[in-house]
Amino acid sequence: EDQVTQSPEALRLQEGESSSLNCSYTVSGLRGLFWYRQDPGKGPEFLFTLYSAGEEKEKERLKATLTKKESFLHITAPKPEDSATYLCAVQGRSWGKLQFGAGTQVVVTP
Amino acid sequence: GAGVSQSPSNKVTEKGKDVELRCDPISGHTALYWYRQSLGQGLEFLIYFQGNSAPDKSGLPSDRFSAERTGGSVSTLTIQRTQQEDSAVYLCASSRGQGSSGNTIYFGEGSWLTVV
Numbered sequence: 001e002d003q004v005t006q007s008p009e010a011l012r013l014q015e016g017e018s019s020s021l022n023c024s025y026t027v028s029g030l031r032g033l034f035w036y037r038q039d040p041g042k043g044p045e046f047l048f049t050l051y052s053a054g055e056e057k058e059k060e061r062l063k064a065t066l067t068k069k070e071s072f073l074h075i076t077a078p079k080p081e082d083s084a085t086y087l088c089a090v091q092g093r094s095w096g097k098l099q100f101g102a103g104t105q106v107v108v109t110p
Numbered sequence: 111g112a113g114v115s116q117s118p119s120n121k122v123t124e125k126g127k128d129v130e131l132r133c134d135p136i137s138g139h140t141a142l143y144w145y146r147q148s149l150g151q152g153l154e155f156l157i158y159f160q161g162n163s164a165p166d167k168s169g170l171p172s173d174r175f176s177a178e179r180t181g182g183s184v185s186t187l188t189i190q191r192t193q194q195e196d197s198a199v200y201l202c203a204s205s206r207g208q209g210s211s212g213n214t215i216y217f218g219e220g221s222w223l224t225v226v
Contacts, residue, residue: 096158
C-alpha cells in the first residue's frame with residue numbers, strides 16, 4: 001500500500017527565514033510525486049509534479065526535489081503570503097489514486 | 111471555464127436525505143477524480159473516470175455513494191441517505207489524461223457538505 005508521511009506537521013517561520021518541508025513515501029511504481037498548496041476554505045492549488053529521482057523544479061520562492069524515498073519542498077526567504085498548508089501526494093500503479101500526506105501547515109510572520 | 115467548477119459550494123442537509131454534487135472539469139480533460147477531505151483529515155480517494163473506460167470505484171466508502179460522468183464531461187457524485195459522518199469537503203479534480211504530459215491534476219474549490 002502506498003504511504004506518504006509529511007514532516008513537520010506545522011512550521012512557524014519569520015519572514016525571510018528559509019526552511020524545508022519533508023515528504024517521505026513508499027510506493028509501488030512511482031508515476032509522479034505532486035506538491036500542492038492549500039489555503040483555508042480552498043481547494044488544493046497545483047505547484048509541481050516530479051517524476052524521477054534527481055529531478056528538481058522551481059517556482060518563485062519554492063523549489064521541489066526528489067529522491068527515491070523522499071521529496072523536499074524548500075521555501076527560500078518566505079513571505080507572509082506563503083502561509084498555507086502544503087500537501088504532498090504520490091501516484092503509483094493506479095493513475096487515479098493519489099495517496100496524500102497529512103500536510104505541513106506553514107505560517108510566515110512579518 | 112478556466113478551472114474545475116463545482117456546485118454547490120456549500121450544502122446543509124438533514125440526515126437521511128440524498129444529495130447530489132456536480133463537477134465541471136476543465137475543457138478537454140479526459141480524466142476526472144473525486145476526493146473527500148474530512149475535518150483534520152487528509153484527502154481520501156473516492157472514484158476516478160478516464161475517457162470511456164470503466165471507472166475505478168474502489169475508494170467509495172459504501173453503497174450509498176455513487177458517481178456518474180455523462181458525455182465524458184460533467185460528473186455527479188450522489189450520496190444517498192446521508193449520515194453525519196458524510197460531512198466533509200468533496201473535491202473534484204481533472205487532468206488531460208494519463209502519461210507524464212497529462213499528469214498535472216487540477217482541483218476545484220470543493221463542495222462543503224454538512225449533514226445535521
